[in-house]
Amino acid sequence: MRINRIKLQNISSYAGTCEFDFTVSERNNIVLIGGQNGTGKTSLFTAIKLALYGPLCFQFQSKNNQYTARMKELINHDAFSKSEVKAFIELDIELPRERETIQYTIRRVWSYEDKKLSERDFVWEQNKLLNEQEINFFQNYLYHVIPPNLFDFFFFDGEEIAGFFSAPSYHSYLREAVLTLEHYDTFRLIERYCRRYVVSADESNIAE
Numbered sequence: 001m002r003i004n005r006i007k008l009q010n011i012s013s014y015a016g017t018c019e020f021d022f023t024v025s026e027r028n029n030i031v032l033i034g035g036q037n038g039t040g041k042t043s044l045f046t047a048i049k050l051a052l053y054g055p056l057c058f059q060f061q062s063k064n065n066q067y068t069a070r071m072k073e074l075i076n077h078d079a080f081s082k083s084e085v086k087a088f089i090e091l092d093i094e095l096p097r098e099r100e101t102i103q104y105t106i107r108r109v110w111s112y113e114d115k116k117l118s119e120r121d122f123v124w125e126q127n128k129l130l131n132e133q134e135i136n137f138f139q140n141y142l143y144h145v146i147p148p149n150l151f152d153f154f155f156f157d158g159e160e161i162a163g164f165f166s167a168p169s170y171h172s173y174l175r176e177a178v179l180t181l182e183h184y185d186t187f188r189l190i191e192r193y194c195r196r197y198v199v200s201a202d203e204s205n206i207a208e
Contacts, residue, residue, distance in 0.1 A: 001093055001094065001095055001142075001145060002024075002094040003048065003091065003092070004021075004023050004092040004093065004094065005020065005021055005090075006022070006044070006047060006048060006051070006091050007019040007088075007089070007090040007091075008090075009087055009088045009089075010078075010086065010087035011047050011076065012043035012047070012074055012075075013038070013043050014076065015076045020044070046074070049151055050074075050089060051106050051107075052091065052093075052142060052146075052151065053148050054121065056148050068117050071119070072117050075087045075110060075112075075117075080112070085111065085112035086111055087109075087110045088108060088109040089106075089108050090105065090107045091106045092104070093106070095142070095145060096145075102125060102126060103125075104123060104124065104138070105122075105127075107121070109121075109122070121135065123135045
């Protein structure tokens with residue numbers, strides 16, 4: 001996956017509209033993001049992950065009340081002082097599919113009306129707006145190409161990396177990321193299925 005551009009409006013410390021161009025060339029093929037504390041580096045990484053994964057960015061399986069509350073906190077506070085409260089993240093990426101490289105634009109839009117926060121999601125594939133079924137297919141494919149745990153493995157905040165490796169669960173987290181990267185998680189899934197099958201068979205024998 002290649003990230004080419006991100007555009008933000010009223011997300012975290014980014015008040016108003018801000019745009020970042022991450023396109024590279026053969027000669028200049030590395031993007032470095034730096035800045036002093038509090039300048040928005042972590043907010044930028046969060047916005048990229050949020051655009052890609054939605055609720056899974058915060059480890060929620062769906063758009064629930066907790067996710068909505070988290071998003072309300074993430075929207076820039078100054079936006080709520082205006083008559084119309086809107087925020088969005090727009091991300092341009094490239095993904096390999098078979099022998100092609102496909103360009104996608106992901107756009108998540110939040111509106112605040114009658115003290116309620118609502119979200120709408122849009123995905124364009126090669127400038128064609130996808131329908132809901134096609135968006136679900138795209139999301140499933142994206143999770144296969146780069147699952148959320150791999151995103152954290154490659155796109156991390158340098159200020160928080162020490163805390164990542166000092167956390168009690170970092171061994172298992174790192175193991176899961178490497179297994180997914182090398183597609184060895186397939187064996188783990190087979191093992192899990194076999195264990196469920198054995199348990200089911202034992203329960204059937206006991207019932208007889």
